[in-house]
Amino acid sequence: MPIAPAxxxxxxxxxxxxxxxxxxxxxxxKLYARDGSITExxxxxxxxxxxxxxxxxxxxxxxxxxxxxxxRGSGTGLxxxxxxxxxxxxxxxxxxxxxxxxxxEVPCASVEPGVLNLDISMAVSHxxxxxxxxxxxxxxxxxxxxxxxxxxxxHCLAYGVTAQHVLGLEMVTADGEVLExxxxxxxxxxxxxxxxxxxxxxxxxxxxxxCVRLTRNPPEVRTMLLDFDSVTAGAATVGGIIAxxxxxxxxxxxDQKMNVAVEAFVGAGLPVDAATVLLVxxxxxxxxxxxxxxxxxxxxxxxxxREVRVAADEAERQLLWKARKSAFGAVARVAPNxxxxxxxxxxxxxxxxxxxxxxxxxxxxxxxxxxFHAGDGNLHPLIAFDRxxxxxxxxxxxxxxxxxxxxMAVGGxxxxxxxxxxxxxxxxxxxxxxxxxxxxxxxxCAFDPEGLLNxxxxxxxGSRCGEVALSRDSLPPGTWL
Amino acid sequence: xxxxxxxxxxxxxxxxxxxxxxxxxxxxxxGTHSRVGHPGGRPAExxxxxxxxxxxxxxxxxxxxxxxxxxxxxxxxxxxxDQGQFWPQVGAGNGASVGGVLASAASGLSRLRFxxxxxxxxxxxxxxxxxxxxxxxxxxxxxVSGYDLPRLMTGSFGSLGVIVEATLKLWPRPPxxxxxxxxxADALAGGRALLRELYRPGAVIVTPEATHLELVGQPEDxxxxxxxxxxxxxxxxxxxxxxxxxxxxxxxxxxxQALGALELSFAAQLGVGTCAVxxxxxxxxxxxxxxALALAGHAVVEDAPAELxxxxxxxxxxxxxxxxxxxxxxxxxxVLNPGLMPGGI
Ligand SMILES: Cc1cc2nc3c(=O)[nH]c(=O)nc-3n(C[C@H](O)[C@H](O)[C@H](O)COP(=O)(O)OP(=O)(O)OC[C@H]3O[C@@H](n4cnc5c(N)ncnc54)[C@H](O)[C@@H]3O)c2cc1C
Numbered sequence: 001m002p003i004a005p006a007x008x009x010x011x012x013x014x015x016x017x018x019x020x021x022x023x024x025x026x027x028x029x030k031l032y033a034r035d036g037s038i039t040e041x042x043x044x045x046x047x048x049x050x051x052x053x054x055x056x057x058x059x060x061x062x063x064x065x066x067x068x069x070x071x072r073g074s075g076t077g078l079x080x081x082x083x084x085x086x087x088x089x090x091x092x093x094x095x096x097x098x099x100x101x102x103x104x105e106v107p108c109a110s111v112e113p114g115v116l117n118l119d120i121s122m123a124v125s126h127x128x129x130x131x132x133x134x135x136x137x138x139x140x141x142x143x144x145x146x147x148x149x150x151x152x153x154x155h156c157l158a159y160g161v162t163a164q165h166v167l168g169l170e171m172v173t174a175d176g177e178v179l180e181x182x183x184x185x186x187x188x189x190x191x192x193x194x195x196x197x198x199x200x201x202x203x204x205x206x207x208x209x210x211c212v213r214l215t216r217n218p219p220e221v222r223t224m225l226l227d228f229d230s231v232t233a234g235a236a237t238v239g240g241i242i243a244x245x246x247x248x249x250x251x252x253x254x255d256q257k258m259n260v261a262v263e264a265f266v267g268a269g270l271p272v273d274a275a276t277v278l279l280v281x282x283x284x285x286x287x288x289x290x291x292x293x294x295x296x297x298x299x300x301x302x303x304x305x306r307e308v309r310v311a312a313d314e315a316e317r318q319l320l321w322k323a324r325k326s327a328f329g330a331v332a333r334v335a336p337n338x339x340x341x342x343x344x345x346x347x348x349x350x351x352x353x354x355x356x357x358x359x360x361x362x363x364x365x366x367x368x369x370x371x372f373h374a375g376d377g378n379l380h381p382l383i384a385f386d387r388x389x390x391x392x393x394x395x396x397x398x399x400x401x402x403x404x405x406x407x408m409a410v411g412g413x414x415x416x417x418x419x420x421x422x423x424x425x426x427x428x429x430x431x432x433x434x435x436x437x438x439x440x441x442x443x444x445c446a447f448d449p450e451g452l453l454n455x456x457x458x459x460x461x462g463s464r465c466g467e468v469a470l471s472r473d474s475l476p477p478g479t480w481l
Numbered sequence: 482x483x484x485x486x487x488x489x490x491x492x493x494x495x496x497x498x499x500x501x502x503x504x505x506x507x508x509x510x511x512g513t514h515s516r517v518g519h520p521g522g523r524p525a526e527x528x529x530x531x532x533x534x535x536x537x538x539x540x541x542x543x544x545x546x547x548x549x550x551x552x553x554x555x556x557x558x559x560x561x562x563d564q565g566q567f568w569p570q571v572g573a574g575n576g577a578s579v580g581g582v583l584a585s586a587a588s589g590l591s592r593l594r595f596x597x598x599x600x601x602x603x604x605x606x607x608x609x610x611x612x613x614x615x616x617x618x619x620x621x622x623x624x625v626s627g628y629d630l631p632r633l634m635t636g637s638f639g640s641l642g643v644i645v646e647a648t649l650k651l652w653p654r655p656p657x658x659x660x661x662x663x664x665x666a667d668a669l670a671g672g673r674a675l676l677r678e679l680y681r682p683g684a685v686i687v688t689p690e691a692t693h694l695e696l697v698g699q700p701e702d703x704x705x706x707x708x709x710x711x712x713x714x715x716x717x718x719x720x721x722x723x724x725x726x727x728x729x730x731x732x733x734x735x736x737x738q739a740l741g742a743l744e745l746s747f748a749a750q751l752g753v754g755t756c757a758v759x760x761x762x763x764x765x766x767x768x769x770x771x772x773a774l775a776l777a778g779h780a781v782v783e784d785a786p787a788e789l790x791x792x793x794x795x796x797x798x799x800x801x802x803x804x805x806x807x808x809x810x811x812x813x814x815x816v817l818n819p820g821l822m823p824g825g826i
Binding site (some may be wrong): 103105106121137149150152156160161163164173177179180181183184185186187188189190191193195196198199202205216218219237242243245246247284285287289290291344345346347348373376378407408411412413414415416417418420424428431432433436437438439440442443444445446447458459473 | 540541542543544545564565586588596597599600609613614615616617619620621622624625626627628629630632633635636637638641652653654655656680681698699700701702716718725727728729731753754777778781794795797798799800801803804805806810811822823824826
């Protein structure tokens, strides 16, 4: 279907929303042309609905005018999912930011999509509850964006990713229909559309309400920092802990380059001379903590941990987590830009893949730093660079491709939690065959037969019904391959 | 003519042939979940996965296992147990196959702690109605690459494809795990108190006669609370047929009270919201459903003779249009359990 640039349609959307909620000024539009990734697109128009009915009307209008729609939460996504191309209309859900209902008896909360992840936990902390998935961006990212990307976070190791915490969804489909999928009553009859919709990256519908499961705070928590002389020893410790039958609440790894950057930024007393550190948290009953912490300590020392630092109090624990969660911010001191990867490998291959990533960095003369969810094998190699250096940017892309290939070669997957978006769509054929991609395209078409929602994202060109006739030239330079 | 092909490609071929001929088929695993859905939706001809029962890959340190769809759940349990691991969904029943329990989304009794079955499926290979072999998801413990077709296949009752391979997430076997029971009809109040006081029990199940409790964890934590005695897990409610009612966990007490007044046999999973109810008649099914619907829930006939399955699903779920398109995409000739699902899909 032909897709018109949205800018010319501002007046039509002003029939639906107050004038100031339809943004057409070029400078402001430019702000919406990016997300947390390194891709920049072209935004035709931004609309800011405040209610579900307004979302419906905006989608219907876009459909009538044949405009491509890009749903947007907080714009912190790292795969280019919220980046509009070819002057599409961006529908921002950021203004739908009310917590509607909290039900401690379930326990669950109904929230609008623009509510920030951390705000949910803050709103229920007095009940001894929290929302478990905790992406490092949790103070900024929206729950709608989390649902759309099926976000993870350190504590998803034991508690599971977003999909396991979404009880129900309200979603506006491409034709403006409102669907209520699931809710606190489990296992509704029929195909699991809610399960399919989570991780849809804005291509299946616009999420306008989410019912999230809340999690009881553990009675006790213990946070430990282990440091090692070699990355191999750290990675072997990860495998050893899991193999010994303990799945900690969280198990995160940072390599030396990252430690140095973070320590300069946060001052958490990280051992900057260590090749790698492991941040391990166990939680539960006192008996569980005692047993699991002892095991973590023993496995760590067996693999040569130089020190096992136990956070003495909540303040020290918060400081260690602050260090982990500000890692990406700290990179600004190393280079102006970074490109963050997100592959997952079977835990048993961590050592080999980390070594290979080191080799790739060396071959391409790049700084690659590692900070990642070691417990579930979710790597985040971070390539620091300066986008003004064109030659270097080329090397960044070449190295990135090799990292992805190295992960796929050991049975890994393309993305653990950031999604495919624009960034990895053309790598999808590394993980899936043609038949597999067709089936995914079919699933997408079942929700959006005309290909109106977030076209060009997730699936490689040529695999969808109603595919937009866009040329490859419409992809901005620097978009991933 | 019913068949049990020895390989996935032959399963796919059979399906392609059936699609070409327009002759309906019913996928069958262990056959333990065949009394479900619209009765018309079970063609007499079946396609069995009984010979697709191999272990494909098991790396205990990764806590993942990949098996063929026809692998009996009991055998999977044994394989995992040898490595000190388990799949929490094994309550699913004797003789059930992995593909079968996935297709019927039959979660285990310890769901309160370990989550529903759909959370444990990482990668799936299905043979679609027209004989394509589609792989979706990934074998790693975490992944968001592409659309979550594994969740779509879970609970699709063989109407979209035959699950020929599944990669599952396993758990380390906890140091201690034990079921307890406390007889007495005051189960509800006691059960709710347990849910508040205990940290992450495996299950708290209330029946008309007793409270059942499963504790999981360190030996120090697996100790019978006052009045409880070690016991086996609760039995399935009595009755010729089984209805699975589900409401918000917050409203389950109201459902339990209503079922008590009806003098039905039931087992309600506190904190989860599901309640298995034993029934004998269409009238009882209707009563259970009325109560569930009044509490913003639903009630599905899970296991019943055909005459009690005239309306197995209740009111049509939202999104039927999308479900129809999914059916058409995965089973274009409509040969897989046609009409079994809600809305006659
Ligand atoms: C410093 C930093 C650290 C991060 N750490 C993590 C981490 O630990 N774990 C992790 O998983 N991610 C992490 N991320 C990535 C990002 O924060 C997550 O992907 C987050 O879920 C995106 O939310 P958002 O509101 O910013 O969504 P956006 O970026 O606005 O959008 C992301 C995608 O969701 C779609 N979308 C957004 N809202 C809706 C809606 N209401 N309905 C339908 N579709 C919608 C968009 O179209 C897009 O495809 C990090 C990012 C940064 C910058």
